[in-house]
Amino acid sequence: MQLKYLQTIADAQEYDCKVVGLAWSPNNQKLAVATIDRQVVLYDEKGEKRDRFSTKPFDPEAGKKSYIITGIAFSPDSTKIAVAQSDCIVYVYKIGEKWGEKKAICNKFPQPSPVTCIIWLLTGPIICGLVDGKVRALQIKSNKSQSLFASDSLVVSLAPNSKGTGFLSGHIDGNIIRFYLTNDHNEDEAQGRIVVHSAPPYALAWPQGYIFVGGCDKRVAVFNNNGKLVKNFDYSRDNDEYEFTVAVCSPSGQAVVMGSFDRIRLYNYNTRRSLWEETAPKEIKNFYTITALAWKKDGSKVTCGGLCGAVFMFETVLKRTIWKDKFEITYVGPSQVLVKPLDTNERGVILRSQHGGEIEDVRIMGKDCYLVARTEETLLVADLSRNLLSEVPWSNSLRHEKFYFENPNVCLVFNAGELTLIEYGDNDILCSVRTEFANPHLISVRLNERNPASENKKLAYLLDLKTICIVDLVNGYMIAQISHDSKIDWLELNETGHHLLFRDKKQRLLLVDTVTQSKQTIFTGVSFVQWIENSDVAVAQSGNTLAIWYNIDLPENPTLMAIKGDVTDVIRNNSKTEAICVDGNNTFSVELDEGLVEFGTALNDNDFSRAILFLENMENSSEAEVMWHTLYVIAMKQQNLTLADRCSSALGDVATSHFLRETMQTAQKFIEKYNENPNNSPDVWARLSILYGELATAENIYLEQGNIDAALEMYKKLHKWDEAIRLAEQRNHEKLDELKQERMTLLVQSGQFEKIGQILEGEGKYEEALTMYVKSNKLLRIPKLLEKEPSLLEDHSAIANVLKSLVKQELFEAAAEVYEKLDKPDLAMECYRKGNWN
CATH class of the missing domain: 2.40.128 (Lipocalin)
Known part of the structure; x- marks a missing residue:
């Protein structure tokens, strides 16, 4: 790499007009130049002056000339500039993204002593060094400062690493200290003092894996990350060389520029030989001391500022x-x-x-x-x-x-x-x-499309000509392996990865559910097939018929359209979905039902308001009913009770709608009482479990809250009296007898004498149970009852009435069993003969 002069950005003056700071914005669009007269001048990337602003003293009463700028740094988003000043403060100016925007101070960071140097790390905080030896971090969001560490020696330089996660601080006593703000660094790179240089390290840079140090001893020392000297460029015997005043590292970390007097030296890292090499120095006559250096973030340009106010730009190519x-x-x-x-x-x-x-x-x-x-x-x-x-x-x-x-x-x-x-x-x-099949039509990859709630990455490809493999790329395991009886020539997953379409050599189109691995043929004679963008709608052509699956979960019911020509593509934009057809030399489009496509898209994007608006404008039909039901299922999964209520009303399910509204009232009371999310309400959990038919879950929820009465009331409302009494018996509830009496009253009023008989039989009240069975005319239960309790046979009047009723209803086998228990075999045999029993 060589330094090639490009242009002069600012001309030199005839007096001391030191450039005290240079900084390139991370977006490569702005160059900031800080001058000795407390001005910050902004240039564009071509070196043209575009803007400027004056800085302010910490104490207005001290006067505008009571301080100097000691350093500047751009924010990671390129919209702010931090200005370090000798009057014990760091100001942060908001300059905006565009030229000419109003400049305003957005942060002030007073310091205990004058600030000597400043950098702004890519990870967020501003780092500044002070005269008293402290190094402090300045947090923009909280507008607070904190000391990272302190030394007894003035801080003369700061150098960030290329990742923006750590920095080096150089002190006037020669100490160089390394500090990391994150934990992603190499464990071998310990924090703390790593090098003690022979002179104050005014020129300090931290390229990848190395530390460059220069100072008044006219040497450039190169240390590795462990602080061991690996290279020493000694110019102490060169009478034309002066002390090194400033250094800057390239964004790639493979080049370093050091500035001295009338000269810039460039050092390149030879990756093949793994060592640092010096190129021919760049002589700049009458430039005097290099006071500031900045390297453009794309690595293409270096700017240098001098003692007399000159700013030069060099190309590094x-x-x-x-x-x-x-x-x-x-x-x-x-x-x-x-x-x-x-x-x-x-x-x-x-x-x-x-x-x-x-x-x-x-x-x-x-x-x-x-x-x-x-x-x-x-x-x-x-x-x-x-x-x-x-x-x-x-x-x-x-x-x-x-x-x-x-x-x-x-x-x-x-x-x-x-x-x-x-x-x-x-x-x-x-x-x-x-795989041996590199054809893109035989490989389908879907990566987090349509903003999924969790990571969703899937791959489908051919293991062989007749076998498809589907892989979950997040967890790295095979989801499904689909075998077929014919060669496969096309496949594609839908955007969510839940469905796979593939076509074989016989032009059959098959749909695979990747969860259940079910496979079915949904169309034949297919010449074209495609998933519509941002939806789960599929389109296929067979001859002059175009099939559209607006609801892929019902593949047996596609919408069919007659078309001419061959479909070549399906395009969706500007709220229109069109199939592009070619018939000879003519190209035309066939518009699909964007509304139906829109509904599926709205569901996948969780835009339920848009889905409801579409369904409300749709005529009542079986398709609309299926869509309302689909929306209801999604609403219940997400516990969106308002949406579920609207769907159940549209489906005509009045009972569910009423139950959901009561549940919403319960949720509202919970919010008013506890000011929490209603999804945290145990009563809401229990009611939703009831709606799902999971009564045992609802019971457990009530019992965990110590609310057995609510569980009993639930069973009573649902006429689950057996469960209510079972629970009352388990918990030895005080209202057990009252519940049993209430159940009996309800059964008598509703004429459920057989049920009463079963209950009495279970309680050992066999005579009363016999009476209830006779009253309910459920005579077939009586033989088993007599077998269980033979003493009932002694009630001759009751048994006679039972036998009379059995014979009258031609229940001869049951009558025969009773006669057997009465030890009357002749009458029993006669009943068996009448009942055609062999």
Whole structure:
């Protein structure tokens, strides 16, 4: 890498006009320059002056010249600037996203002593060093400061790591202290003092794995992360060299620029030799002392400020290539590449290897929307339109891979019978499977589409020509393996991954439920099939017939339309869903029922108001009833009682609607009493269990609350008297006798004499039970009762009436059993003969 002069941003003055701070915004659009006259000047990325603002003293009575700016830093979102001042304060100015927006102080952080240096970490807090040796963290959200650590020596420099999770502080006594704000660092990188330099470390930088230190001893020392000296660039014998005053690290961590007097030195990391190398120094005559340095976040430019107010911009480029007159590919470091389109004003993509490998073989693919690059040990893929970059470990495969970009969320890489899935924006391989079929029509991937409540990632692919495998990519196990009797030539999961459509060589279209693994043929002679975007609606063509499954859960009832030509695509946008047809040289569209598609989409998006509005405008039909029922099931799963009430009313289920409204009243009382979510109400839980028919669950809920009366009342309202008395007996309830009497009264009033007889029989009151059986005319129970209690045979009058009734109703076998118990075999045999018993 070399430093190439680009332009002068600010001219030098004839007097001391020191540039006290430089900072590039993380979005690469703004450069802030702080001057000795307490001004902050803003430039755009081309170096044109666009704005400026004056800073304010901590104490207005002290006067505007009572302080100087000691450092500036941009916020991670590029909308704020932190300004450190010598009058013991840090101001944070909100400058906005666009040029010309009003500047306002949004945070003030008074400090116990003057501030000497400042940085703003990517993880959020501002870090400042003080004259008294303290290093403090400033929290924007809480507007509070806290001391991270203290030393007895003035802080002269701060240097962040590339991740923004930690920093180094340099002190005037030569100590260099490392501090992390998160726990994701290497355990070998201990916190605390790691280096004691021979001079105050005014020039301090923290590239990946190393520490650069420079000072008034005219040496540049390079230490590893353990504090061991690994390289020493000694210029003490060079009479033209002066002390090093400032240092800055490249965003990739593979280059460091050190500033001194009339000179900038650049150090590059040789990834092949694993050592730091110095390039030829950049001489800047009459620039005098370099007082500030800043490296643009995309790695393409370095700016330096001097003692007399001059600000120069340098380009830091290894090489630059043009890809097919469409993209400019700029190598700004061994492991960092800037890719920008030539025909638009888009900012492009910063391609950076997180492992520090040297990037090579950058290619633009997939209709110029995707990028593929390599290092020796990794593979990089990027979605250029969404600026999503992935870097995954990759072995040397002789570069025979085939890349498929049909899926907008994942890149399919096929090599030597192995299919690898790389999700854009994720640095881990999503999945690798063995398959010989690399056709994108035989692979379907769905990743968290339609905003699922939990992670939902699924893959369907061919194990062989007749077998489909469906894999859960979140948990890494196989969901289903579907075998078929014919070769499969197309497959696709729906967006939720709950259904799979596939077509075989016989042009049969089959639907698979991935949960139950059930499979059924839903159409034949299929030449075209597709899921409609953002819905669970499927479309298929067979001859001149177009079939639409607006409700895929009822695959036997598709909507059929007559069409001409061949369907080539189904497009959904601008509240319209159209099938594109080609008939000879003519292309036309067939509009589908967007309302039915909309209902399914509304459900999947949990937009129930939109779903109800659609159904209310729909005529009463079997399809509407199915949709209302579907909406009711979803409402009950989510315990949305208001929605469930509306659905049950539409379905004509008055009882359920009334019960739900009573439940909502119970929930409202709970809210008024406890001011909590009604889903936390035990009474609501119990009532919903009753609605589901889970009475045992409802009983347990009431009993856990110590409310046995509510459980008994529940059984009474549902006429479950046996359960009510069973519970009262278990708990030895004081109203047990009252419950039994209440049950008997109700049974007598309703004429349920057989039930009364059963109860009396269970209580051992056999004579009364016999009377009730006779009264209820349920005579077949009597023989068993007599068998259980033979003493009843002594009541000759009652037995005679029973026998008379049995014979009259031609229940001869039952009469024969009674005669047997009376020891009258002749009469018993006569009854058996009359009953044709053999």
